Amino acid sequence: MKSSRRVMRLITFFLTFLMLFQSCRVYHKEHVTLDKAVEEGKRVKIVSKNGFKFKYKAIVIDDGQYYGVKKINGKFTRTLIDANSIESLRLHDKTMSIIYGTGIGLIISGVVLTVIFITTWNGPNFDFAPTSFPN
Numbered sequence: 001m002k003s004s005r006r007v008m009r010l011i012t013f014f015l016t017f018l019m020l021f022q023s024c025r026v027y028h029k030e031h032v033t034l035d036k037a038v039e040e041g042k043r044v045k046i047v048s049k050n051g052f053k054f055k056y057k058a059i060v061i062d063d064g065q066y067y068g069v070k071k072i073n074g075k076f077t078r079t080l081i082d083a084n085s086i087e088s089l090r091l092h093d094k095t096m097s098i099i100y101g102t103g104i105g106l107i108i109s110g111v112v113l114t115v116i117f118i119t120t121w122n123g124p125n126f127d128f129a130p131t132s133f134p135n
Helices: 004-020 034-040 094-120
Strands: 044-047 053-056 058-062 065-072 075-081 086-093
Touching: 034 058, 034 086, 053 065, 058 075
Parallel strands: none
Antiparallel strands: 044 053, 044 086, 058 065, 065 075
């Protein structure tokens, strides 16, 4: 019974850490043009004038039209982008995505482990005293 609890606890910790280190995407604050996004070839986040948000793996240009490339069900699809309906277009910031993804995971992991350590600690153990005294 005790060993199964340990195994379950290890599995729980492992799955928790996996969830904490899930990737998140951070985008630059500066807005760029469609031509700059095509040139960079990075992930982009587009906010339209009516408030919809679109995320694409890249922006490509074909016959003077801009297309957003997205992977759906394992296949790459292209979506036509109307340049006049774009309010902002921001590029993916890979460096900050790595820093935030690992940093937040490490901080939360540290807090969780500290709470577990504090709640399960029984204090110092001073069992080195002799049980019988000499006469």
